[in-house]
Amino acid sequence: MSSIVFGLFTLNLPSATLARRFIDSLNRVYMANSWLRIERETKNVQNIIVKQTPAVQSAQPVFSLNVPGVDELFPGFCVGDFAVLYGSYSVTRLTSLLCVRAQLPTQLGGLASNVVFIDGGVTFRLYNVARLAQLHQLNPEKVLGRIFISRAFTAYQLTSLIMERLEETVKACDANVVIISDIAGFFLDPNMAAEEAQLIYRQILSYLRDFAQKHALIVVATYLPHDNSRRNAALQAATLKEASTVLSFTKTQYSRKVALEKHPVYKLGVTELPTENRHLTDFLGAASG
Numbered sequence: 001m002s003s004i005v006f007g008l009f010t011l012n013l014p015s016a017t018l019a020r021r022f023i024d025s026l027n028r029v030y031m032a033n034s035w036l037r038i039e040r041e042t043k044n045v046q047n048i049i050v051k052q053t054p055a056v057q058s059a060q061p062v063f064s065l066n067v068p069g070v071d072e073l074f075p076g077f078c079v080g081d082f083a084v085l086y087g088s089y090s091v092t093r094l095t096s097l098l099c100v101r102a103q104l105p106t107q108l109g110g111l112a113s114n115v116v117f118i119d120g121g122v123t124f125r126l127y128n129v130a131r132l133a134q135l136h137q138l139n140p141e142k143v144l145g146r147i148f149i150s151r152a153f154t155a156y157q158l159t160s161l162i163m164e165r166l167e168e169t170v171k172a173c174d175a176n177v178v179i180i181s182d183i184a185g186f187f188l189d190p191n192m193a194a195e196e197a198q199l200i201y202r203q204i205l206s207y208l209r210d211f212a213q214k215h216a217l218i219v220v221a222t223y224l225p226h227d228n229s230r231r232n233a234a235l236q237a238a239t240l241k242e243a244s245t246v247l248s249f250t251k252t253q254y255s256r257k258v259a260l261e262k263h264p265v266y267k268l269g270v271t272e273l274p275t276e277n278r279h280l281t282d283f284l285g286a287a288s289g
Contacts, residue, residue, distance in 0.1 A: 036271045047262045063177070063218055064109035065094075066101060071078060074260050076109065077166060077220070079176075084183075084239055085246035086223035090256075091119075094249070096128040099147050100136055101175040104217055111218075113176035114146045116169055120158050121182025121224060124149055146175045155186035163207050167215075176217045180208075183221040184235045194231050199280050201235055204244040212244075 009131070064076035077083055085091040092164025099117065117124060129147070130140035147188075148169065152158035170178065183204075187197040212219040224240050226232045240246050246262035261269040 002023050020051045021220065022127065034205075036112065050270070060134065062106065063102065063111050066109055067273075069271050069273045070258050072260065072265075074266060075270055077218045077245065078212045078219060079216045081218050081220075082209045082243050083218070083220045083245035083247065084223055084243040085220065086236070086239075087223060087259075088251050090251055091222045092123040092125070092181060092224070095181055095220070096125055096132055097122070098177065098179060098220060099129055100132045100138065100143055103143055103146055104136065104140065114148065116166070116173055116174050116175045116178045117149045118148055118158070118161050118166075118178070118180045119149055119151045120180060121185045123181040123222075123224075148175065152186065154190065155192055155197065155200065157261060158183075158186055159204060162204055166211065170215065175204045178212075178217065178219045180219070180221040184223055184232070184239065185226065187235060188226055188229070188232055197231065197235060198238070201254050202238055202242075205238060209242050210235050 010174075045287050062076060064071055064078060065074065069079060099115050101109065102111050102113050102115050128143065129144060133140040142165050150165075150169070152161055159280065166178065170174075184201065185193075187201045189197075208219050210219070216283040221239070222237060223242075240262065244264060246257045246260075248261055250257045250259070256273045257270055258270050258273065261267060262268070
């Protein structure tokens with residue numbers, strides 16, 4: 001007679017053979033339970049992957065320009081982007097387009113959102129926005145009513161609008177898009193000390209980068225052409241460095257080009273827009289830049 005201690009119980013078995021059979025059956029049960037445990041863990045991992053899918057989807061373009069020739073290069077802005085548009089005065093017209101398209105439903109590449117527009121260079125053009133609203137079959141008056149404009153006339157006013165009031169403004173206006181025009185213009189004023197200008201300006205850039213990510217919205221700033229100077233070169237370099245997305249727009253008498261110079265995901269490149277493209281007159285203009 002053999003005996004085996006199992007847990008708190010003692011089993012008396014008539015022979016060693018039966019004891020071995022009993023141990024074998026326990027091993028089979030253990031292996032079966034192990035496979036069940038592995039299967040459960042696999043399902044849990046699959047569930048985790050499924051739960052992560054929305055997060056992956058949220059990284060997809062949510063706000064497109066809808067400009068033929070550009071969308072193939074740059075499908076759109078993503079939540080959390082701090083984007084900079086520079087290279088030509090034509091980017092001021094592009095901000096008018098963004099003000100309108102932000103209000104379109106998501107199915108049409110918009111955000112169904114209000115817009116906060118911080119006008120640093122007196123660049124907001126009511127007529128352009130109204131005309132683009134009509135082209136998008138929207139009521140111009142309603143479109144303009146959903147754009148909340150704050151104007152600055154000095155570097156210090158712009159700093160206050162961004163670093164002290166932007167958060168409460170975005171919440172009050174229920175906006176998912178912030179546009180800042182001519183972000184560096186006031187900081188090139190020769191009456192402002194270069195060292196002070198660069199220090200404050202870099203703080204603004206860092207704030208906007210973190211602000212877009214923290215509040216899961218899109219911040220678009222334009223950097224307009226200014227006189228060549230050491231200060232301008234330094235501010236522009238700092239701007240392009242802090243931005244997560246950089247698009248440059250160049251225009252000559254014979255061509256108009258858009259370059260995606262920086263992006264965490266999209267392939268960088270350059271595209272030339274056809275001169276017959278209707279959108280050229282909508283946001284690139286006919287003679288400026």
